[in-house]
Amino acid sequence: MGLAIRLGIRNLARHRWRSLLTLAGIAAAVGLMIWTLAFVDGWLALMVRAATGMETGQLQIHTPEYVDQPRVFHTFTPDEELWAAVRGAPGVEAAAPRVRLFGLIGNDRTSQVGRILGVDPGLEGEATRVVDGLSEGRWLAAEPAPVPGPREVVLGQGLATQLRVGTGDELVVFLEAADGSLGNDLLEVVGILSTGNAAVDRGTAYLHIDDARFIAALDGEVHEIVLRTADPEAAPTVASGLDGGVPDGLAVRPWQELLPGLNQILTVSSNSYLFMYLILYLVAAVGILNTQRMSAQERRREFGVLMAVGMAPRRLWGVLVVETLVLGFGGALVGGVIGTGIAWRHATAGLDLAAFTDQGGFTYMGVMFEGRILAEMSVQAVVQPMVVMLVVALLSGLWPAWVASRLDPAPTIAGRT
Amino acid sequence: MLLRLAWRNLWRQRARTLILISAITFSYTLLLVAMGLGDDSHQQMLDAGIEGAGGSVLIHHEGYWETLAGDLVIQDGLEVVRQASEVEGVAVANPRIRTPSLAGTSAGARALELIAIDPALEARLADPHEHLTEGERLDETELRNPVLLGVGLIEALEIEVGDRVVLTASRPDGELTRGLFRVAGFLDSGLGQIDEGVAFTTLDAARGMLESPEIVTQVGIVLVGGALEGEVAEALRRVLRVSEPLEVLTWREALPEMVGYIETDDAFLYIYVAVMFVVVAFSIANTFLVAVTERIREFGLLNALGLRSGRLGALVLAETAVLTVVSLAVGLALGLLAHTVISSYGIPVATWGVSEMELAGLDISDMVIRSKIQPMKWAVATVAVMVTTVGSAIFAAVRAARLLPAEAMRFYE
Structure with a gap:
């Protein structure tokens, strides 16, 4: 083996230009693959974070009737036992109650249709990262504002723009209450949210849960409980674990069920890199194959002599395969360094979408992609493309090596082939 | 050689x-x-x-598109439609009234966008009646104040064709107003946004409810084949003369995301x-x-x-x-x-x-x-x-x- 590697390296060095060009091709493919994996990981993580982390949470609990038909009166009243069961379940890190309402929010100029979330300010902050999304003002106070003062509301950025209000402005909410009456009340904007979750930013208003209950004529009831799990991927397992511990046949659903569209896109996107492998590496493999074939053909007399002086065909085959492997390894290494370098830069400084579109960004699957997208580095993203390339190089070296090892020494040396 | x-x-x-x-x-x-x-x-x-935005070139009251505010309407809407129709490259100048509203029945209430259209003109861009699964077209029904709703609202509001629905919305002056409408039919487009979030009615019905006979929220332009939206938008900006500030947007400007x-x-x-x-x-x-x-x-x-x-x-x-x-x-x-x-x-x-x-x-x-x-x-x-x-x-x-x-x-x- 030592001899084979020495021979291989010497042969490659003898044709410096050729080896460098092949190596550069391999490096370009590996580098792009590493960057792709890191970027796709970052992209998907951003989607999951923005979609589940800000508002949906990883799990939600509703009554089956609410799942079927989200109506204001399909509520339940969680007791201490339920809270204990939910919070004690393995994998659950936080749980928060919510009242979920729809209504018109507006002032004397205009009004907009909005989604009103009544939340416990402290618990909501534990179960989701919505508080991180505050771009202006402050989050809801722990206790509701004293009556008869206006009730506090935190608005999504888009809703605030549409209503042309900022912190300190007053609004009126108008909605269908659980008893069938029309509830309405005066609100004061205390904060504005820019979370990156389009549903929150465009059309959601957060109220203190007690205020929301008062307006909607609810008494200690909730529409949903939102849960945070340590690992978003584990949400379905946590859900099935919880199913038994939750009374009255309440429905526990992981985000994969709550946001089926997002889940589909994630599955498809996380497999899309396979296409990239297929295409880029196929092109790279053709390059390696062609180079090695030519190089073997060129040296067939040399091989003939080697065989004539006693080198076994198997051994010669080994030398040639090792040569390809060395080439593949070198290319993978160079590509690895370059790809990791670029990916690392985009993982720390981010990749500015403005480079691709003068619109600055877009929303996709309810997630706003704006400004800088951070790639996510992982050992897998770096190592996998390099290892796969080695396999590809090995495979594309097999044929030229096999052809060379089947030379008939005598006519080859004589140049009669 | x-x-x-x-x-x-x-x-x-x-x-x-x-x-x-x-x-x-x-x-x-x-x-x-x-x-x-x-x-x-x-x-x-x-x-x-x-289709969702309403046309290749859009005319609104200044600031409407960013805020979708019900009060930012073109008061002199019919005049704008008339002037826009004469601009070269414009095939159809299609007036619409769009306003956020709350649809209520005895069973419940749902927030949705009320879109008032001229059915014949609307068909030049995308006819909502294509999705009609039950009931009659807005321009064929005998009902007074007809409204087309998405199938997603049938259960939520417990309604059938011919039933009454009360729509609540803000008038352009900010006052809340209510109108009694009758369900002319149901739309099944397969899209949640339409099937659960939109009500279509006629311009007359909406103007009656909003008590504003000439208003238009949006004029959607359908272009003559081969006309460039940028040039038509430029021409519209030059030509349109009314007493209120307008915005003219191409779809590129209206759909930045x-x-x-x-x-x-x-x-x-x-x-x-x-x-x-x-x-x-x-x-x-x-x-x-x-x-x-x-x-x-x-x-x-x-x-x-x-x-x-x-x-x-x-x-x-x-x-x-x-x-x-x-x-x-x-x-x-x-x-x-x-x-x-x-x-x-x-x-x-x-x-x-x-x-x-x-x-x-x-x-x-x-x-x-x-x-x-x-x-x-x-x-x-x-x-x-x-x-x-x-x-x-x-x-x-x-x-x-x-x-x-x-x-x-x-x-x-």
Whole structure:
């Protein structure tokens, strides 16, 4: 083996230009693959974070009737036992109650249709990262504002723009209450949210849960409980674990069920890199194959002599395969360094979408992609493309090596082939 | 002569040439197919976006599009429609009233957007009646104040065709107002946004409820075939004269998020294609480098026979050019074949496991991607590929040109 590697390296060095060009091709493919994996990981993580982390949470609990038909009166009243069961379940890190309402929010100029979330300010902050999304003002106070003062509301950025209000402005909410009456009340904007979750930013208003209950004529009831799990991927397992511990046949659903569209896109996107492998590496493999074939053909007399002086065909085959492997390894290494370098830069400084579109960004699957997208580095993203390339190089070296090892020494040396 | 020589030289190394041709062909075909699929899906998204927005060019009261505020209406709406209709390139100037509202019945209330339309004009862009599953068209029903609702509201509001629905909305002056409407029919579009979030009614009914006889929220322009939205928008900005401030937006300006997505998507495709061709180019450069070294005696002989060194370099380039042209011809044929097949069968996105997408606030469901050729784009791509592949042999060509005949002939294998 030592001899084979020495021979291989010497042969490659003898044709410096050729080896460098092949190596550069391999490096370009590996580098792009590493960057792709890191970027796709970052992209998907951003989607999951923005979609589940800000508002949906990883799990939600509703009554089956609410799942079927989200109506204001399909509520339940969680007791201490339920809270204990939910919070004690393995994998659950936080749980928060919510009242979920729809209504018109507006002032004397205009009004907009909005989604009103009544939340416990402290618990909501534990179960989701919505508080991180505050771009202006402050989050809801722990206790509701004293009556008869206006009730506090935190608005999504888009809703605030549409209503042309900022912190300190007053609004009126108008909605269908659980008893069938029309509830309405005066609100004061205390904060504005820019979370990156389009549903929150465009059309959601957060109220203190007690205020929301008062307006909607609810008494200690909730529409949903939102849960945070340590690992978003584990949400379905946590859900099935919880199913038994939750009374009255309440429905526990992981985000994969709550946001089926997002889940589909994630599955498809996380497999899309396979296409990239297929295409880029196929092109790279053709390059390696062609180079090695030519190089073997060129040296067939040399091989003939080697065989004539006693080198076994198997051994010669080994030398040639090792040569390809060395080439593949070198290319993978160079590509690895370059790809990791670029990916690392985009993982720390981010990749500015403005480079691709003068619109600055877009929303996709309810997630706003704006400004800088951070790639996510992982050992897998770096190592996998390099290892796969080695396999590809090995495979594309097999044929030229096999052809060379089947030379008939005598006519080859004589140049009669 | 150069080309004949090049052609003959290429086929002397059949396997090598075929490998190179297949690499270039594969990459080029892939590029064409990817562009075809991308451009078609982008076009579908844009069409959906333009339909959702309301036209290729939109006229609103200044500030409406950003806020969608019910009070930002064009008071002198009918006059704007009249003036816009006379602008060159405008096929239809379609007035709409759009306002957020709350639809209520004895069973419950639902927040939705009330869109008042002229059914005949609306059909020129996208007829909501296409989705009518039950009941009658707005322009055929006998009901007073008819409204079309999405099927998603049937259960929520417990309604049937002919039932009464009360719509609550703000008047342009900010006062809340209520109107009694009757359900003329139900729409089933498959899109949550329409099936659960929109009510269509007639302009007269909406004006009656809002007590404002001439208002229009939006004038959606459908263009005459071939007219450019930018030019029409410019003309409209020049021509429209009313006493209130207006905004005239092209779909590019009205759908920045969708345009952003499409541009980003395209940019990524180009990055991948560029790297792919870099890999291919290295492989071509390599092959010709070997070919030159291998044929050093042949070149020396040609040189000694009087073929000047510049011509030798040109011969190498001619070989690449022939190789490229053959590859691109095959690639183009394959690309067109793929285009035809994909166009006639279509690729339902659902087969990849994606049934619904949200893009720029717009639901797109059950998309079937076909292929679309944009001749300019294909031409530019083809030229770029040609330059890359022929360019990658320059190094080898220079080497061939620099050979000294005596030394080259002395070379022994």
